[in-house]
Amino acid sequence: MAESEDSFMVDSPQELLKDVTPGYCDVQSFVPVEGGYSGHCTCGAWDVVMPTHELAHAAAVEHTIEITRKELGKRLAQEQTG
Amino acid sequence: MTTKLWANSGDSHFIEPDDLWSKELPKSLVDLVPRSVKDEDGLWETVYVDGQSFRRRLPKMTGGAKEFRDLAQRAPGFKDFSKRIADQDEEGVWAELVFPSLGMWAASFRTRELLKETARITNDFSVSEIMSLSPRLLPTAQISTLDVQDAIDEMQRCAGLGFKSVFFTISPHPMQQDWQHDYWEPLWAAMEEAKMVIAFHIGTEPIDMAAGEVIGITYRGPGGAVMNYTETTFSGQRAVMKMVASGALDRHPDLKVMVSEGGATWAPFLADRMEEGYRQHYMTVRPKLNRSPREIIYSQVYASFQHDPTAVSACRDMGFNNVMWGSDYPHLEGTYGHTQETLHGLFDGVDAATSDRIRFGAFEELFPSAPKAPADIRN
Numbered sequence: 001m002a003e004s005e006d007s008f009m010v011d012s013p014q015e016l017l018k019d020v021t022p023g024y025c026d027v028q029s030f031v032p033v034e035g036g037y038s039g040h041c042t043c044g045a046w047d048v049v050m051p052t053h054e055l056a057h058a059a060a061v062e063h064t065i066e067i068t069r070k071e072l073g074k075r076l077a078q079e080q081t082g
Numbered sequence: 083m084t085t086k087l088w089a090n091s092g093d094s095h096f097i098e099p100d101d102l103w104s105k106e107l108p109k110s111l112v113d114l115v116p117r118s119v120k121d122e123d124g125l126w127e128t129v130y131v132d133g134q135s136f137r138r139r140l141p142k143m144t145g146g147a148k149e150f151r152d153l154a155q156r157a158p159g160f161k162d163f164s165k166r167i168a169d170q171d172e173e174g175v176w177a178e179l180v181f182p183s184l185g186m187w188a189a190s191f192r193t194r195e196l197l198k199e200t201a202r203i204t205n206d207f208s209v210s211e212i213m214s215l216s217p218r219l220l221p222t223a224q225i226s227t228l229d230v231q232d233a234i235d236e237m238q239r240c241a242g243l244g245f246k247s248v249f250f251t252i253s254p255h256p257m258q259q260d261w262q263h264d265y266w267e268p269l270w271a272a273m274e275e276a277k278m279v280i281a282f283h284i285g286t287e288p289i290d291m292a293a294g295e296v297i298g299i300t301y302r303g304p305g306g307a308v309m310n311y312t313e314t315t316f317s318g319q320r321a322v323m324k325m326v327a328s329g330a331l332d333r334h335p336d337l338k339v340m341v342s343e344g345g346a347t348w349a350p351f352l353a354d355r356m357e358e359g360y361r362q363h364y365m366t367v368r369p370k371l372n373r374s375p376r377e378i379i380y381s382q383v384y385a386s387f388q389h390d391p392t393a394v395s396a397c398r399d400m401g402f403n404n405v406m407w408g409s410d411y412p413h414l415e416g417t418y419g420h421t422q423e424t425l426h427g428l429f430d431g432v433d434a435a436t437s438d439r440i441r442f443g444a445f446e447e448l449f450p451s452a453p454k455a456p457a458d459i460r461n
Contacts, residue, residue, distance in 0.1 A: 025139070026138060026139050027136050027137065027138045027139075028136060028137045028138075029134070029135070029136040030134065030135045030136065031134050032133050032134070057128065057135075057137065061121070061126075064126070064139075067139070068123055068125055068126070071125055072123065072125065
């Protein structure tokens, strides 16, 4: 898998999953099913079926919007304080 | 000055080039290989694997996370194969069984043609880029386990190319039958005939995202991380249990199995448990075995470990001679950078015969064509 400066190299499924904390929104999976894509989250509280992968992905973005906002805010604060 | 200890490694890896598969696959398959696309916010990435995908929160590359990445890539031969032998000479590792890294994703593929082609491409790469470096490097072949005839065809091609073993995921492909089923019998027969070793590696359970609400996670809550890691070691034991109880190894006494990175003391334990089960439930046991589970395990199953302090005892005190050491190079969990400390910690004070058997003998028995370590380093 292509690696970049700001992401881990991921060499195997197990390596990717080792940083997942069950019960938290660390990973959402999307699996093709009849009628679209089934989405699940490692928090255990988010399950959807959407007609396309794009819509399932958008739903995952919405599901994790609070985490994203908090993290972006934290990083902004860190940048401002140097 | 402390004597340098050398050992063969029954568990090493190579890191595939990023474009290994994409540059050779036909266009229709390129989009199916693992690839990663970041969200616009840079906080998440979505990993695509053959029609399935998952979106994960990216670790921040600062502090401990950055240190982790740097550590994981610290060996000069991490991706530059020309430096690999120098790394091993420095560490004190002689011959190595070399597993893939990215190839461990293969069992999460669902498309038969994709699995066949990626295996073929990787095997050809292993011949040209790894085998050619030194006869000390024994890469494992990769095969598709979506179809038994595909598996046989590629295994036989690889035997002709000089491979001595085939990498097997601990569990078969989610869309295929488990190892104890007769479906695989033609493959076991063909492997026995070709003298190819079955090389299971722990932690390679296919991720079947369709199977559960939480991918690859067995436990939640307190202790989950350690429990989930520990679970991966049990799978190697289960694979051996299936091969023994189903009669596969009994029917093919020249077929050898190894489990890499899963410790070693489990083998005598498993032999005890299976012996007890076979004896206590003999009337209902099917199939009947011509040899006892213990006899089969002790003669056809090998196990590699890297740090486990009790592994030496499995060989010295429990009569299970098929114990091999392994470095797990260049993976982070491996011994690169502290191999000498590890080997001395394990073998100082251990009798010479046991030490030699674990560091060299078991590996040489399993892979007799591998070059023997010179006498002057075989201390």
